[in-house]
Amino acid sequence: MSEPIQAGVEKSNNVTVTDVFWQTYKRIVAEQVIPYQWKALNDALPDTVPSHAIENFRIAAGEAEGEFFGAVFQDSDVAKWLETVAYSLRSFPDAELEKTADDVIALLGRAQAEDGYLNTYYMLVEPDYRWSNLRDNHELYCAGHLIEAAVAYYQTTGKRAFLDVMEKNVQLIQQVFGNEDNKLQGYPGHPELELALLRLYDVTGKQEHLDLAVYFIEQRGQQPHYFDIEKEKRQTLNRPKTWNDEHTNFGLGYAYMQAHKPVREQEEAVGHVVRAMYLYTAMADLAQRTEDKQLQKICDKLWEDVTRRKLYITAGLGSAVNGEAFTNAYDLPNDSMYCETCASIGLVFWAKKMLELSPDRKYADVLERAIYNGTISGMDLDGKRFFYVNPLEVNMYQAGRKDQEHVKQERQKWYACACCPPNLARMIASIEDYAYTTTGDTLYTHLYMAGSVKANIGKVPVKLTQTHQYPWDGKITITVETEGVFNLAFRIPEWSREAAASVNDEAIYVNDLQNGYLVLNRAWKAGDQIELLFPMPVERVYSNPKAGMNQGQVALQRGPVVYCLEETDNGANLAGIRLPRQAAFQTIYDRDFLNGVVTLEAEALRITGTENLYQTDVPKTTPRTIRAIPYFAWGNRGLGEMRIWVHEGVE
Amino acid sequence: MSEPIQAGVEKSNNVTVTDVFWQTYKRIVAEQVIPYQWKALNDALPDTVPSHAIENFRIAAGEAEGEFFGAVFQDSDVAKWLETVAYSLRSFPDAELEKTADDVIALLGRAQAEDGYLNTYYMLVEPDYRWSNLRDNHELYCAGHLIEAAVAYYQTTGKRAFLDVMEKNVQLIQQVFGNEDNKLQGYPGHPELELALLRLYDVTGKQEHLDLAVYFIEQRGQQPHYFDIEKEKRQTLNRPKTWNDEHTNFGLGYAYMQAHKPVREQEEAVGHVVRAMYLYTAMADLAQRTEDKQLQKICDKLWEDVTRRKLYITAGLGSAVNGEAFTNAYDLPNDSMYCETCASIGLVFWAKKMLELSPDRKYADVLERAIYNGTISGMDLDGKRFFYVNPLEVNMYQAGRKDQEHVKQERQKWYACACCPPNLARMIASIEDYAYTTTGDTLYTHLYMAGSVKANIGKVPVKLTQTHQYPWDGKITITVETEGVFNLAFRIPEWSREAAASVNDEAIYVNDLQNGYLVLNRAWKAGDQIELLFPMPVERVYSNPKAGMNQGQVALQRGPVVYCLEETDNGANLAGIRLPRQAAFQTIYDRDFLNGVVTLEAEALRITGTENLYQTDVPKTTPRTIRAIPYFAWGNRGLGEMRIWVHEGVE
Structure with missing residues (x-):
């Protein structure tokens, strides 16, 4: 089984960034977005929809009076903020911020029920109806985001408190869900927990965490359909209608949540795009961990469908506001589309897992397209305003159409459904995690991001440093800082049609690529210089x-x-x-x-x-x-x- | 005041059609559409949504048991059928069909309440709540269609029965609505009654019919807003929600029904297109009858807005399914639009009234564009299937989108909301009524339609005959069949850039046009031949x-x-x-x-x-x-x- 360098706690400091482009963004996240979003979570922003997300936890902890406010997935905003903080602390240590995060984590711990349950919506609004509406109510989705945050926080700080809270939560989920007769055979309407459990397994190494991820992934879309059963059961409970009861799944059926059939039978990307991206990310991650070739093949079919038929040139995804969803092949309207920032971020997550599964530049080309275009377009250059929907065209005739109000003409301060801004923040704060992967004998450079990487190729410790002005200039200098015999693989971008390369000023033939990578094998010496030239007409x-x-x-x-x-x-x-x-x-x-x-x-x-x-x-x-x-x-x-x-x- | 030849009972036989193109369509309507729609109205079509429209009248008349079924405007389907029959009988006399129509009319009479009320939805479903929801429930709209049918039937057959029924109905409406304190200051949510009352005035000459039309037109959009008042009142009545209570007026406000301001302040075409067309038709008709230059100016501004900024090349109208409405200037998507058949038909009605108001080829050019393109596209060549929405583009990526289901890829047998097929039938059956108008001294030929016209210019009786293979060939021969001194005006289509003309083989200079018309004045002799040549590259x-x-x-x-x-x-x-x-x-x-x-x-x-x-x-x-x-x-x-x-x- 391949062992990506990103696994394990050393993840927190194996890549440093000096890249002007990305360091600027990372600094904006550290200095602007994190404090701004902290205010948002605490309802301290004037003229925006209140979040109430922290207050919900206080009420759940019995430390404040009041009622739950916000979306059923409000908890995930706190999770994404904590995750962003975790990544950002790697590049910008900040004791005060870490203290704030520790306090929030402690609050989560106090809010958690004795049995490990932790979801402020259900705890405060429907305490007797836990797990009664997995289809619509994001209970397991929120758990997933909290797990991701806990893993990241542990990886950066080595502190276990958050991880302990979430492991306890996972224990409960494990008691409730599974194939056994005495358990619910359910799974999340909105995938997220699956990929989070795989990340949890990274740091815990506990088989039960892997097994639970496998259960949730494989159970999806099986017959008899859990959401049918759940719906019938819910009718006996006499619950009020949810957002999804009226025009269920936007007319898209269970394809809306990629639960129309078992995942191993899914060959076409359908439904709500962010759900799809999170599910496919987990599927690819699982295929890599279990060397599951069949699942890998499915992931690749889905990848081809998305990137050859449903992808905007910006790496935007989602052609329709209806269901925030994929539509048909080649249906790529430029002014009425959805192209949610989160969708392109999800594509980045997925691409990374595909690269870990099988290094091929086709994944990295799309990853690169996403990070320089349709993701960061979601934020202004000051980190103060955000797009949820990223149009490719704003024209005067579409503007102001009552049925096109999802397309904003300018970035907004905050959204009632605030998924995108914190999602983008966590992607930027951890952008360096997408630059490299390793296999047993090769260090792959997928992205050109000035800075350095430390990794082990087999047992050989390797360090490389990149210097350049990417993405504005295509001249890349790479310095090998360590000695040894190993492969260095450099992605030759598909857009670069006349790439050139040299090692220590000696020209290298670039046409013989392995899946789009120039693979250099030699006995490297410290100070060896590799130059890559990607002309940018x-x-x-x-x-x-x-x-x-x-x-x-x-x-x-x-x-x-x-x-x-x-x-x-x-x-x-x-x-x-x-x-x-x-x-x-x-x-x-x-x-x-x-x-x-x-x-x-x-x-x-x-x-x-x-x-x-x-x-x-x-x-x-x-x-x-x-x-x-x-x-x-x-x-x-x-x-x-x-x-x-x-x-x-x-x- | 100008006196168009269409006024009065002689309307029924002043134009005869020998035109291959239109006679084919008229015959399809007579032989296919009228019998087909009769079956539809009587629920005798297999595999289609039942209409129940005739049955509703039977139940209202106490001659059948059962409950009302259909839309609140179901009665209008019967009205449009009767109106179509009235026109069709002019070209295709048919004693059996006339007998059937007489029977339906007698049924309407028996269904009518003693006080003159006639609307099967309210009579059968909400008998205690007449006039309680003019905004949504098409009560006055249905009356309008019945009046139009009654006028047409009277003009063709000379029989008064239907006219008597509807005059009695109008008397009631007049007692209920008006500016007086003891009356409701309401008006129809869906315009139609206004233009119908003006047609009624044509045949009755009763000032009260004109006055009532004026009231309804002028009261529209006045403050305090009647629909606000009505809504408040309705809340005290505790009525169930209507189709329009949930997402009221599709987010378009009262602009949806052109009631956002008084009509004399409206300068931009907005809202539901068919409503707009019917309102503007009435406004133009009123402006002509009352020589109201201010109202004429408004109509012209609206005309310019529609035809210079919101008109598809097919003469389709309505860019959005949301509200079946106008959107912004130049917003003309080709695959997601609405372009309801009825909208282009409404444009034909309006264009005709604009021509009566002021003969200018810009109106006739659009009228012609509509009758040869976006109206008749609504029916297949057999008269058996119909489009409601007329796309300008059908592509594979739009097909099957759940949010684009209003665009059908092929014509349907019938629609639950069956407004378009009978509307198209009545337009085709009366197509000859759009070819000519007169002023005091001139006979205007707007459309080239083989056949003949009889008209009085001042006191001179005139007859012309057209011979040609229009629209496939642009050589038009017109024979003057009567003697006298009068003007003959022929439209030189805007699309014809190299038109030529001759009278008795003597070339005529074509460049000196009056508002796009070649006006010929002379002492005509029977047998004079005018030739027009419109090359058709x-x-x-x-x-x-x-x-x-x-x-x-x-x-x-x-x-x-x-x-x-x-x-x-x-x-x-x-x-x-x-x-x-x-x-x-x-x-x-x-x-x-x-x-x-x-x-x-x-x-x-x-x-x-x-x-x-x-x-x-x-x-x-x-x-x-x-x-x-x-x-x-x-x-x-x-x-x-x-x-x-x-x-x-x-x-």
Whole structure:
């Protein structure tokens, strides 16, 4: 069984980040987002929907009076905050913050019931109806997030308190759920606990934690269907209607929660995207741990379906607000889609597990696409406002449609359903965990992130250091800091069509790749220098002809960064711009613009406005210089149109 | 005050139709649709939702047992059927059908309450709550449709029975509604009664009928808002929730029913499209009758808003299923829109009234666009299946989306909400009523429809005959059958850029048009021949650049007919077709294809399929002959993709 370096407590300090791009984001999370979200959790933000999440735990602990407030999954906001803190403390030690986290953890412990139960919604609102609505009420989902946080906090600090709370909670879950006749044969409506149990197993090594994860994954979608049984039972309990009783599962059936069939029979990505991503992450993780080739094959089929037929160029996912869900292959509307920030974050989680399962650049290419585009677009450059939905196009006619209100034209301070901001925070705070994996004999570099990594290849300790200005420049210098014989594998990005490499100034042939990786085997000496060169011309990306909405248009991409046009740079009616195929681009790096980005400029055309809705005269055009900026940085300069896909010019 | 020839009983026989195109449709309505819909109204169709509409009247008349079934506006289906019969009898006398209609009318009379009330829903379901929910329950809307039918039936047959029933009903409405303190200051949630009362005034000449129409039109949207008052009152009545209580007015407020402000302050077309069309029709009709220039100006502003910013190229209207409503300017999605058949029919009604108000080809151009495209597309070529929603694009990725189920891929036999099929039937059965109008000195020919017209210009009786193969051929011969001095005005369609004309073989200068009409004044002799020539090259139509979804694409139009591509002729993935700008078209008339149409063929390109979702290589293409058919005839050859807007080729 392969043993990824991320397993075990040494995870907390094996990768350091000096990367300007990511260190900026990580610092924003540490200095802005964590304190901001702490205020949110404590209802200390003016002009936002109150969270009440900490207060719910206080009430559950008997330390405050009042009633539960918030969504049924309100506890998970606290969990994600604690998890973010855990990661952030690795890069930015902060005794005061750690003390605050310890206090919250202690509160969780005091709120926990004697039997290990811990969920403030049920404890305060429906104490007699625990586990009565797994389909809708996120009870096990919240447990999963708390487990993830507990594992992360233990890995960073070595403190066991949180882990103890959650192990006790898991013991209870284990007594309640399972295949045995005296247990409920249920599983979470919203996957999350599965991947969390696998992470718990990482640090506890307890077989029962692995077994419970296996149970929840395999039980999903089995017949007789648990959610049918549960529903029938619930009717005898006379419970009030839930959010999901009226228009159940948004008309999508159990596919909404990927419970329409057993997971080993699922070959197409369906339903609520975040649920799907969390489930597939757990499936891939399990396949890796158990060397389950059949499950791996399923994961790969799902991966192909998502990335070849249902993925936005930003690595956004989820074409419909209805069910926040996948729809059909090639259905990728740019202005009415969902593309929840959490969905792309979930894709990052999944991609990482696929890489651990089988190093192939196709996973890392998508991972990279996600982290530089559709995830971080969810936050403004100050870490103060967030998108839940990430449109690829904002136009004047879609704006203000009553049935399109899920698409916000600008980032919001906070959301009543606040899943995305803390999810993004935890991804950024732990971004270095996605850069490398190891197999028995090879250290894989998947992402180019300046900084260093320490790992063991077999028994050989290895340290590498990356230096570069990625993603704005494709010249990567890697210094081997330790001696020994081992393989170093470097991803040659699929977008890089003319990559070059050298070791100690000696050119290396780059065309002989292993699953997209340049694998170098030699007796390394400290100080050996590997240079990788990924030229970054501006690429015009064309969409498959089946994706009708993108036809006749190109997206601009440079390196891993997808670009967009904004009204503020290019005037209104971005759909009226024509980019002739032969137009050349100027690339300009400006350290002071949008936290430091490369912008693109080209001579294009603009169709001259007309009063007529339809005309038979060929539209007239006038020359116009256009400027494209990185998509992730859109919406930082006021309201206006935005567009990724630009029409090529016939004119 | 101008006196349109359509006023008065002579309306029934002033225009005869020999036109192949329209006579075919009229015959289908007479021979297929009327008997089919009669069966539907009597629940004699297998495999369709029962209508129960006739049975409801029987129960109300005390002649059958049972309960009301159907929508609150079920009565209107009977009304529209009777109105269709009335028109159809003009062209196709049928004693048996007339007898059936007489029987239905007698049944209505027996069902009517002593005080004149007539609405089967309220009589059978909520007898104590008449007029308690004008906002939602279509009580006055149904009255309007019955009045229209009664007027039409009287105009065709001279029989007063139906008119008497409805005059009695109007007397009651008049006692209940009005500005006086002892009356309700209400008005219909769904406009229709207003235009019907104006038609009633046509045949009765009673000032009170005109006054009541004025009241309903002017009271709309006044403050304090009647629907607020009514709602408050309804709460004291403890009525069950209606379809519109949950998500009231689809989030659109009173704009949903054009009651957000008084009609004289409305300058933008908003809300439910059919409601808007019926209201604007009444407003235009009123403005004409009362020579109200201010109201005319409002109507014209609304016309400009609709036709310059919110009109599909098919004359479809309604961009969103939410509220079946207008959205924003230039928001014209081709695959998720509503474009209800009834909406385009309503536009025909409105256009006609605008022409009566002020002859300008801009109204007739739109009227023509509607009758040859977005209205008749609602019916198959056999008159047996119907569309409610008329998409401009059917693609494989939109199909089957749970949130897009309003868009059917093929015409249906009948709808539970069966407004469109009978509405289309009455439009077709009376299509000749839209061809001509008169002013004091001029006979205007708006539509080219083979057949003849008799009219009085001032006191001079005039008869014209049109001969041609419109819309497939643009050579129009008009024979003047009567002598005298009068003006003949012929619309030069906006689409015709090289029109020519002659009188008795002597060429006439066509460039000096009056509001788009060629006006010929002379001492006419019987046998004078006017020839109009409208060359019909295939036109490529471009969309305003603000309509982003149509950019880089062209629609094909020949004469008044808009074309589309179907999968059956062009293979799957119509979005992958590229039509080079220089490609020439062949036009082929085939009498035996789709009831006889001109098809278009051109050498185009098709993008070669690829597995990749995104690629940086320029897409490869292969040559491909494409065939376009008239849009109205799509969907008559099985399921498949369809597309109006075709990508122009860069490749």
